[in-house]
Structure formats: C-alpha cells, structure tokens
Amino acid sequence: MRHSLLGLVVALSLAAPAVAAPALAAPPDRTLKIGLREDPDILDPTLTGSYVGRIVLAGMCDKLFDYDTKLDIVPQLATGYTYKDPTHLILHLRPGVLFQDGEKMDAQAVKYTLTRDLTMPGSLRKGQINDIKSIEVIDPLTVALVLKAPDSALLAQLAGRPGMMVAPKVAEKEGKKFGLHPVCAGPFRFVQRIPQQKIVLERFKRYWDAKAIHFDKVEYIPIVNSAITVDNLKAGTLDLAEYVVPTDVPLVKQDPKLRIAMDTSLAYNGITFNTGNGPAAKTAIGEHASLRRAFELGIDRTALIQVVYNGLYTPIAQANPPSSKFYIPSVVPPARNVAAAKALIAKSGVKGPIPVTLLVPNSPDLLQAAQVIQSMEQPVGFDVKIRAIEFASGLAAARSGHFQAFFIGWSGRADADGNMYSFLHSGLGFNYGHYDNPKVNALLDQAREAPTVAARKAVYAKIWTIERQDMPVIYLWSPKNIVGLKKSLLGFRQVPDGIIRLQGMRFAK
Numbered sequence: 001m002r003h004s005l006l007g008l009v010v011a012l013s014l015a016a017p018a019v020a021a022p023a024l025a026a027p028p029d030r031t032l033k034i035g036l037r038e039d040p041d042i043l044d045p046t047l048t049g050s051y052v053g054r055i056v057l058a059g060m061c062d063k064l065f066d067y068d069t070k071l072d073i074v075p076q077l078a079t080g081y082t083y084k085d086p087t088h089l090i091l092h093l094r095p096g097v098l099f100q101d102g103e104k105m106d107a108q109a110v111k112y113t114l115t116r117d118l119t120m121p122g123s124l125r126k127g128q129i130n131d132i133k134s135i136e137v138i139d140p141l142t143v144a145l146v147l148k149a150p151d152s153a154l155l156a157q158l159a160g161r162p163g164m165m166v167a168p169k170v171a172e173k174e175g176k177k178f179g180l181h182p183v184c185a186g187p188f189r190f191v192q193r194i195p196q197q198k199i200v201l202e203r204f205k206r207y208w209d210a211k212a213i214h215f216d217k218v219e220y221i222p223i224v225n226s227a228i229t230v231d232n233l234k235a236g237t238l239d240l241a242e243y244v245v246p247t248d249v250p251l252v253k254q255d256p257k258l259r260i261a262m263d264t265s266l267a268y269n270g271i272t273f274n275t276g277n278g279p280a281a282k283t284a285i286g287e288h289a290s291l292r293r294a295f296e297l298g299i300d301r302t303a304l305i306q307v308v309y310n311g312l313y314t315p316i317a318q319a320n321p322p323s324s325k326f327y328i329p330s331v332v333p334p335a336r337n338v339a340a341a342k343a344l345i346a347k348s349g350v351k352g353p354i355p356v357t358l359l360v361p362n363s364p365d366l367l368q369a370a371q372v373i374q375s376m377e378q379p380v381g382f383d384v385k386i387r388a389i390e391f392a393s394g395l396a397a398a399r400s401g402h403f404q405a406f407f408i409g410w411s412g413r414a415d416a417d418g419n420m421y422s423f424l425h426s427g428l429g430f431n432y433g434h435y436d437n438p439k440v441n442a443l444l445d446q447a448r449e450a451p452t453v454a455a456r457k458a459v460y461a462k463i464w465t466i467e468r469q470d471m472p473v474i475y476l477w478s479p480k481n482i483v484g485l486k487k488s489l490l491g492f493r494q495v496p497d498g499i500i501r502l503q504g505m506r507f508a509k
Helices: 051-059 107-119 168-182 224-235 246-253 289-297 301-309 338-346 364-377 391-399 417-424 438-449 453-471
Strands: 002-004 031-036 065-067 073-075 079-084 090-091 131-138 142-147 188-194 198-203 219-223 258-264 270-274 354-361 384-387 405-410 474-479 478-488
Touching: 031 051, 051 188, 051 198, 051 219, 051 354, 065 338, 073 079, 090 107, 107 131, 107 142, 168 188, 188 219, 224 246, 224 364, 224 478, 246 478, 258 384, 289 453, 289 474, 301 364, 354 364, 354 391, 364 384, 364 405, 384 391, 391 405, 417 438, 417 453, 438 453, 453 478
Parallel strands: 031 219, 354 384, 354 405
Antiparallel strands: 002 079, 065 073, 079 090, 090 142, 131 142, 188 198, 198 219, 258 478, 270 405, 270 474
C-alpha cells in the first residue's frame, strides 16, 4: 500500500554584561539571531552527536521526512513511501530539489548518504539504520531499501539525522572534514563558523520550498550562561533563545517585548556510567552494578528538580518520558533511601568513601544539579568529584572512554528505538560506557520487529527490568521545551523534539 504524506551578539564570556541592541536600519534587518545553550560539535549529519548540532543542521539539511507538531511523520525531501512487503521500503522523492552546490538531490544521492551513514568510520547513524541490507536505485526519484528484517522504527529514523541528505561530490571530496563546511539540501547554506562565538548561514535562493523562508541570514550564537542569554533577549540582540531555564522564565515573561513558548519534551537527562570503555571503567562503580543502584538510591529526584528547576521537570527512571507513547507507567523512580543504599555498599564489600568523578557540561544549571547530587551522595558513602568540561569536549571524552560517570542528556525521539537502541545496544556510538548485555541486545532487536506499539512496549518492559538491575544509566528527569523569543517573531512552531524549524518564521512588519 502506498502512503502519500501531506505535504548580534558574539558568544560572551561568563563575566560579560549584556550588550545593547543595535539600531535597525531601513529596510529591517533580515538576520535571525538564535541563542544556543552550548557550542555544537561537528556539523556533519553522519558524525554529529549533539542536540544543538541538530538545531543548526535543521537550518541547512532537510530530511527525507519530518515531524509535525503532533509528532506525525510528514514529507520533506521525500513525498511518500510504499512498503512492498515488510522488508522492502520504497521511497518516493521530491522532484527538482538541489543541494547548495547545485548538484541534484536524487535517488543516487540518497543511496550515497545512507551508505555513508552505514560505512563511514565513526558514524553515529549506523546503529540507527543498521537493518538496511542494501539500497537500490529504481529510477532518479525512487529508492528501495532492502531490510535484513522488519524494522518498525526505520521510518522514524529517516525523520532524524539519518534522513539528512548530504551533497555526494562535496562529501566524497572532504571526507571527515565535510563538517567544516557542510553542503546539504536545506533552506540555508553554510557561510562561517567561529568556535564558541557564532555559526552563520545565508539563504539558499534555489531552495525547493523558498516561499517558506523569510530571512536572508541566520546566526546561531552559543551562550553557556543562561543569565546572559536572558539579558541578550531583553536587550534585543537575540531574537530567539532555544533554551530558557525554568528559574529565568519569570524574567522573560515580565518583558512586554518577549514571550515564552513552553511544551512537553521527548528529552531526558541522566548519568551514564563507564562499565567497559577503556581503563577508566576499572573503578568500583564501573565494575559493580550494586554500587550504581546504591548511587541511584542516594538521589532525591524531586528535591533535585525543585532546587534547580523550580519543580518544573518530571522525575523519570527510563529513556521514554511520560509524553511518549512508549512510556512504561510501572517503571518509576525509587524514593531516596540512604539506609538501603548503604546496605548495597556493605554487601558489595567495597570500602568507602567510594570515589566517583562526574563529568559535567559547564552550563550553570547542570553544574548546580551536579553539586546537589554531590551533597546527596556524601552521607551514602560516595565521594563525588565534579569535573566541568565544555560540551563538545565532553562528548569527545565520553567517546574515547575518558570518564567514570557522565552527566549527559538526550534530546529525545518520538520512537523509543531512537532513545534506546544506540545507547543500550553494545558496540554502538551513543553507548559511551560500552554497556554490553546480550539479553538486552536481543530484546532491542526483537522490539524493532514487533508490529505494534503494544507489542513493542511489552518488549521494552523486559529491557527496563534488566536495565534497572545493571544500571548503566541513571535516568533522572524529563525537561520541558522552554523557548524565549520576541513577540515580533511570528510563525514559530513548537515540536516536542525541540528542534527550531525556520520554515514559516518571519518578523512582523
């Protein structure tokens, strides 16, 4: 059956004051300035792992499919799809689409991009689409994906970074350097990046949906300090901030020129432990699951969220938050229990205080949350040392195994596979701690083949039973998507994945 789908501020130092908004000349400035919570990692859809990287790439790289505000899959570079049978997915492509170097976005380009995702060393997309056995070009606008087994999550993956098509000629020439000047089939083309300061894009005039774009340029400005972000919103030197911490929401709301857009999120934050990634895994907490369970029992999630996030976020104990159709209601966080935690430590035979170094991105709210956890764990018997690090450097450290515990979040996906498979399956890119449980691997594979949401949830429930014992990750909370923006900025569509989509946005006249 065929399915046809409808279809400036430079980054400031922590001590710097807000700068005044520059006077706008006539005609009005058509540059959109977006504040990011941190500097992205590499801008290559195959290699990137950061949430803010996805936000920037969304301005440059359209996907085969996308999500609407209700998380329904809608067309973008594809116009629809056909399942010939459960292991043959036919993609129908949009005609007349060009990459920003003028190359055609056609079936050969789709084959090239997906092959790159599957085979490129260091690819973080491989685990997301590794059920693809082969890719066949039927004609210039039709591609067949032949699967190893039925995969209920594959279409959702093509609405994520695996669905971002890259220009084959440029990608082939540049290799791993492609992310320094990416070329895709999106509304804006890459112009410049100054690390820790700004990323500049300019409008691609031959974009296939040009009528939906109303800016000449977009600047993405990383500002780690949330207070400075709000200062620049109020000064008018940012048009939109993709992340406003809950404690700053009243400051934005009281400004008559600004507004807050708040919605549920698919994201989570938690602590990933190094259980098998190099020498740093050879620690008490890395080698003893009982100690990781004790560490969890030392945390009062509700109190932590109240202190740092004004109680606005939701405590969780799984990767799929309550906003997800894959949420398992029976998997809930335990209450803090110091006595039970001490009993687990005593049973392990490990003498305290037990040292744990917690790698933390250097944003103020995460550092504050880490300090609260440090305080909570002290009476349990853990000596937590906080190692603050710039976000992209933290990702690099995690991939290379240079950590004991990593305080890291995930922006979340509508399909549970995108929140679980690459994180809990052995040998995959987001499994930073190299957690390896053959039963979990088999269940993750089984869930992909299950035909219904109910059947998949039954498999995921089994996974959470095992994960709660092994505890490779402590899931702590699901946040809200809280965006601050000028009231004069119209057309903003808030999607639970948190990505800032530029199509349809414009300044009021």
